[in-house]
Amino acid sequence: MDFLTLIQILDSTVRLATPLLLACLAGLFSERAGVFDIGLEAKMLAAAFFSAAVAAITGDVWLGLLAGIVSSLIFALIHGIASITFRGDQLISGVALNFLASGMTVLIARDWFNEGGRTPALDGAARFQNITLPFADSVAGVPVLGPIYSELISGHTILVYVALLMVPLTWYILYRTRFGLRLRAVGENPGAVDTAGISVVRLRYAAVLIAGVLCGLAGAYLATGLAAGFTQNMTAGRGYIALAALIFAKWRPWYALGATMLFGLLDAIGNRYQSLELLGVPIPTQFMQALPYILTVVILAGFVGKAVPPRAGGEAYVKER
Amino acid sequence: MNLPKWADVVLIPLINLLLALFVSGLVVLLIGEDPVNAMKIMVNGAVGSTYGWGYTLFYATNFIFTGLAVAVAFHARLFNIGGEGQAQLGSLGVALVCLALPWPHWTLALPAAMVGGALFGAAWAAIPAYLQARRGSHIVITTIMFNFIASALLVYLLVGALKAPGMAPESARFPEGTFLPNARDVFAMVGIPFARSPLNISFLVGLIGCFLVWLLLWRSRLGYEIRAYGHSEPAAKYAGIAPFRIIMITMLISGGLSGLMAINAVMGEQQRLLQDNVLGAGFVGIAVALMGRSHPVGVLLAAILFGALYQGGAELEFETSVPREMVLVIQALVILFTGALDNMVRGPVTTAFLRYGRRRPRAEPAE
Numbered sequence: 105m106d107f108l109t110l111i112q113i114l115d116s117t118v119r120l121a122t123p124l125l126l127a128c129l130a131g132l133f134s135e136r137a138g139v140f141d142i143g144l145e146a147k148m149l150a151a152a153f154f155s156a157a158v159a160a161i162t163g164d165v166w167l168g169l170l171a172g173i174v175s176s177l178i179f180a181l182i183h184g185i186a187s188i189t190f191r192g193d194q195l196i197s198g199v200a201l202n203f204l205a206s207g208m209t210v211l212i213a214r215d216w217f218n219e220g221g222r223t224p225a226l227d228g229a230a231r232f233q234n235i236t237l238p239f240a241d242s243v244a245g246v247p248v249l250g251p252i253y254s255e256l257i258s259g260h261t262i263l264v265y266v267a268l269l270m271v272p273l274t275w276y277i278l279y280r281t282r283f284g285l286r287l288r289a290v291g292e293n294p295g296a297v298d299t300a301g302i303s304v305v306r307l308r309y310a311a312v313l314i315a316g317v318l319c320g321l322a323g324a325y326l327a328t329g330l331a332a333g334f335t336q337n338m339t340a341g342r343g344y345i346a347l348a349a350l351i352f353a354k355w356r357p358w359y360a361l362g363a364t365m366l367f368g369l370l371d372a373i374g375n376r377y378q379s380l381e382l383l384g385v386p387i388p389t390q391f392m393q394a395l396p397y398i399l400t401v402v403i404l405a406g407f408v409g410k411a412v413p414p415r416a417g418g419e420a421y422v423k424e425r
Numbered sequence: 426m427n428l429p430k431w432a433d434v435v436l437i438p439l440i441n442l443l444l445a446l447f448v449s450g451l452v453v454l455l456i457g458e459d460p461v462n463a464m465k466i467m468v469n470g471a472v473g474s475t476y477g478w479g480y481t482l483f484y485a486t487n488f489i490f491t492g493l494a495v496a497v498a499f500h501a502r503l504f505n506i507g508g509e510g511q512a513q514l515g516s517l518g519v520a521l522v523c524l525a526l527p528w529p530h531w532t533l534a535l536p537a538a539m540v541g542g543a544l545f546g547a548a549w550a551a552i553p554a555y556l557q558a559r560r561g562s563h564i565v566i567t568t569i570m571f572n573f574i575a576s577a578l579l580v581y582l583l584v585g586a587l588k589a590p591g592m593a594p595e596s597a598r599f600p601e602g603t604f605l606p607n608a609r610d611v612f613a614m615v616g617i618p619f620a621r622s623p624l625n626i627s628f629l630v631g632l633i634g635c636f637l638v639w640l641l642l643w644r645s646r647l648g649y650e651i652r653a654y655g656h657s658e659p660a661a662k663y664a665g666i667a668p669f670r671i672i673m674i675t676m677l678i679s680g681g682l683s684g685l686m687a688i689n690a691v692m693g694e695q696q697r698l699l700q701d702n703v704l705g706a707g708f709v710g711i712a713v714a715l716m717g718r719s720h721p722v723g724v725l726l727a728a729i730l731f732g733a734l735y736q737g738g739a740e741l742e743f744e745t746s747v748p749r750e751m752v753l754v755i756q757a758l759v760i761l762f763t764g765a766l767d768n769m770v771r772g773p774v775t776t777a778f779l780r781y782g783r784r785r786p787r788a789e790p791a792e
Contacts, residue, residue: 142565142569182761185766186761186765186766187765190765190766190767190768190769191768192764192765192766192767192768193764193765194765195504195506195565196504196711196715196760196764196765197761197764197765197766199506199708199711199760199764200757200758200760200761200764200765201757201761202757203708203753203754203756203757203760204753204754204757204758204761206750206753207750207751207752207753207754207756207757208452208750208754208757210748210750211452211456211747211748211750211751211754212456214746214748214750215456215457215746221748221750341573344569344570344573347566347569348566348570351566388581388585390577390578390580390581390584391577391581393573393577394573394574394577394578397570397571397573397574398570398574400566400570401552401556401562401567401570401571401574404556404560404562404563404566404567404570405556405560405562406560406561406562413563
């Protein structure tokens with residue numbers, strides 16, 4: 105494998121990892137506050153559709169992004185109402201929302217566009233364009249560092265950079281602000297937070313809604329950045345991979361970056377090489393596709409570094425017994 | 426206060442279902458169709474002819490198996506969300522059995538295929554069960570992961586070892602001796618005309634399955650232990666029930682039931698192994714178990730309801746501009762209202778009962 109191929113694979117890794125990263129951070133906020141979220145997929149899918157649909161109708165990708173975030177927030181709100189206000193099962197609510205999104209998006213897509221469950225192809229201002237960073241073209245000739253800067257670092261859409269910036273921001277919010285401290289506490293011991301006179305319900309809603317915004321970005325990136333339009337079920341299990349990455353990352357922001365980049369890399373390699381050989385043994389592409397899930401099970405099994413979820417995760421908080 | 430049993434078992438699920446249907450009606454209205462007309466088409470399509478009944482009960486058979494699978498696990502407070510993967514592995518088991526021998530007659534092939542499907546399904550549930558019981562890995566996450574691993578495994582086998590000659594990634598056709606008796610042939614023997622449909626003898630197996638699960642849960646020692654463990658782990662431990670054993674056995678039964686779905690879908694209809702033969706039935710099982718309150722009778726009724734929904738949805742797409750995905754939306758709303766938003770209905774209903782109860786003259790003990 106020559107240097108340029110490596111750069112290209114890494115470049116596509118960054119692209120493919122971006123939606124995973126955003127969704128993973130979304131899950132991080134929600135689960136750190138004690139609300140399990142297997143509906144990441146639903147929020148991404150809804151955002152992907154509404155961002156692409158509104159971008160197609162108005163021709164403005166920013167309006168599309170807004171629509172994507174709003175739709176994702178609505179799903180987040182339903183999850184909040186079901187699992188925080190009515191103390192329903194968080195997992196069941198997530199399952200329901202996943203179905204709702206996969207049905208609803210196609211239903212509305214057929215009604216609005218009549219193109220068999222997809223939106224029209226987006227181009228021009230209806231899509232996020234790649235940004236060329238300053239001096240990218242002029243340094244492209246410099247050996248090694250030139251291609252790294254001009255190919256790998258430069259030339260992504262704005263949402264890629266936003267996603268990467270979200271990592272330190274998430275870390276800062278969680279570990280360096282009062283809000284973050286309370287958020288983490290509410291996922292470990294909501295009773296203690298309540299005793300301190302802080303509303304558990306309000307904190308959990310905040311976490312769930314932040315997750316909604318981040319999933320909105322992830323979905324919008326999928327439909328208007330990575331692809332040019334919405335296609336049926338286009339998230340294709342990315343919400344679950346993000347969930348896997350979250351466990352892989354042990355619910356920590358910087359680890360989340362590492363985990364999603366790793367899963368992105370697996371995806372990029374799988375896309376590029378139809379047949380792979382490792383030490384003379386052929387590796388089927390299906391194995392590459394299943395690898396993120398297998399790795400997550402291994403991590404969950406605790407054989408390689410145990411992943412301990414937030415202690416109060418999955419339980420509704422009952423104020424008084 | 427506790428609600429009367431009939432309110433808990435009948436009234437609340439009914440209100441939940443009506444709410445789900447009401448919101449679905451709004452969705453139909455939003456996309457410019459008449460909800461009442463849509464409902465008529467769906468009901469008529471599902472149960473208005475022997476053709477409709479055939480398909481309704483065929484789908485219901487799938488959902489009976491996956492619904493029972495989720496229900497059994499629920500009793501031990503385990504959320505087996507991996508019915509999809511377990512059913513896929515079950516289909517592999519059934520296919521391997523059917524392709525292994527030139528079966529002379531279905532009466533021999535069916536029991537063998539059932540063993541194959543149940544074993545493979547149970548094996549796929551065994552790993553997450555072990556990880557939950559021994560390592561404390563959350564079973565919901567591991568079973569989700571195993572769904573994806575199962576589908577990758579099946580694709581791998583169908584483009585490789587099991588692939589039949591030709592373009593499509595599917596296995597060879599099963600030998601004729603494995604074909605299950607169809608409802609049409611069975612009814613024809615007693616002189617009743619019944620339209621062509623994939624409804625087959627597996628439906629009866631499903632009914633027997635419901636009875637056996639009831640027997641297991643409420644008339645056997647193991648069932649008692651499973652329910653005791655589900656109610657309270659510390660209490661069960663104190664009573665000498667080993668959590669490891671209960672988790673393993675419950676998940677093996679659950680996985681086996683999911684795996685059995687393949688005798689209906691794969692052996693009864695497709696008669697070959699296809700890439701995606703479960704088509705979401707594993708997830709429908711969750712809705713069915715929730716709706717049926719994890720009781721075999723409830724599961725049976727809910728499975729038939731969802732079977733009708735699937736068949737009615739297909740007719741709806743055929744006759745109007747409402748696409749098939751409407752079924753997914755209804756299904757999602759049913760899960761949402763019966764599963765996650767249950768307390769939204771339960772609260773007001775309980776208050777209503779409290780008020781009603783107070784007005785009733787009660788025989789007070791003399792002071």
